[in-house]
Amino acid sequence: DAISRKKRVMAYDAASDAGKKQDFRLLNDFYTYLHGKPGLYLVFQPKVGLQDGRVTGLEALIRWRHPELGNIAPDRFIPLLAKTTLMAALTDWVIDAALGQIEIWSGKGIQLPVSVNVSVSDLSRPGFADSLAEKTRAHGLLPGLLGIECLETERVLESADALHGLEMLKLRGFTISLDDFGTGYSNISYLRKMPMDIIKLDRSIIKTLTTDKASQTIVSHVISMLKALDYTVLAEGVEDEATFASLRELGCDEVQGYYHSQPLTAEHLETWLENYRTTNI
Ligand code: C2E
Numbered sequence: 368d369a370i371s372r373k374k375r376v377m378a379y380d381a382a383s384d385a386g387k388k389q390d391f392r393l394l395n396d397f398y399t400y401l402h403g404k405p406g407l408y409l410v411f412q413p414k415v416g417l418q419d420g421r422v423t424g425l426e427a428l429i430r431w432r433h434p435e436l437g438n439i440a441p442d443r444f445i446p447l448l449a450k451t452t453l454m455a456a457l458t459d460w461v462i463d464a465a466l467g468q469i470e471i472w473s474g475k476g477i478q479l480p481v482s483v484n485v486s487v488s489d490l491s492r493p494g495f496a497d498s499l500a501e502k503t504r505a506h507g508l509l510p511g512l513l514g515i516e517c518l519e520t521e522r523v524l525e526s527a528d529a530l531h532g533l534e535m536l537k538l539r540g541f542t543i544s545l546d547d548f549g550t551g552y553s554n555i556s557y558l559r560k561m562p563m564d565i566i567k568l569d570r571s572i573i574k575t576l577t578t579d580k581a582s583q584t585i586v587s588h589v590i591s592m593l594k595a596l597d598y599t600v601l602a603e604g605v606e607d608e609a610t611f612a613s614l615r616e617l618g619c620d621e622v623q624g625y626y627h628s629q630p631l632t633a634e635h636l637e638t639w640l641e642n643y644r645t646t647n648i
Pocket residue numbers: 412427428429440441442445458461484485486516518546547570603604605606623624625626630
């Protein structure tokens with residue numbers, strides 16, 4: 368009836384209102400955090416080669432520890448920033464922090480490429496590739512040590528500016544990964560239109576690899592196809608030994624996931640690397 372419908376509508380409005388208020392608060396707080404407050408930091412997750420077990424690189428992922436609201440997941444706050452100019456500020460923050468860390472590690476003899484996640488709005492920024500090349504040089508590093516993980520592939524394809532930005536990054540010598548392959552529409556034609564080195568298979572398509580026959584068939588053919596096109600294939604979100612072994616059999620090149628390690632702070636990652644090297648090589 369009309370009254371209960373009205374109640375439902377009001378309840379919905381109140382909820383969305385509270386949600387919007389929190390969105391606004393997060394955006395507002397994030398701005399102040401970007402400008403010097405501690406609480407933002409990077410964690411790093413190792414990528415491991417399936418043939419020889421060597422660590423091939425690291426992915427940098429942002430973390431935000433809010434003093435009152437606790438840890439806020441990137442999936443919560445990044446979509447909010449995506450609609451604002453704060454996205455560019457976040458990416459710049461991540462890139463500066465990653466380059467600073469790569470430089471520190473180089474000084475300690477740890478030479479591992481680190482990849483950062485960038486969205487379509489970053490790729491469309493005029494001069495993005497040049498500014499990255501300049502920053503990398505300023506840190507005394509070769510571009511091969513910084514990787515770019517391209518999010519939102521479908522939207523990149525729709526934007527001539529973003530595609531151009533990606534091509535410029537490739538020309539400057541950065542390694543390009545296509546993130547989250549297998550989600551969204553996965554328009555196969557984008558493989559021919561985008562300059563990619565590494566394809567990252569999303570966890571959603573590999574998580575049932577060892578329990579579902581159809582999933583095994585799909586992943587197996589996807590890997591064969593991508594290998595035939597000369598891509599390096601990395602599987603994300605590998606959590607157990609069985610999935611790891613199965614991916615090795617299917618000819619996948621690299622894995623990343625909790626099976627090897629959660630994303631770790633720089634300090635914890637160094638300890639992890641030492642332990643991993645002594646037990647695996
Ligand atoms: P992504 O780039 O696909 O990153 C992989 C996500 O999977 C990370 O979540 C990682 O912690 C998680 N993960 C890794 N191994 C496993 C596993 O074995 N099992 C499961 N269930 N999950 C695993 P996180 O750090 O919460 O990031 C989520 C997404 O937020 C990222 O997906 C990326 O799209 C975005 N993101 C994170 N950091 C940044 C950043 O610095 N900049 C931008 N633009 N986006 C970021």
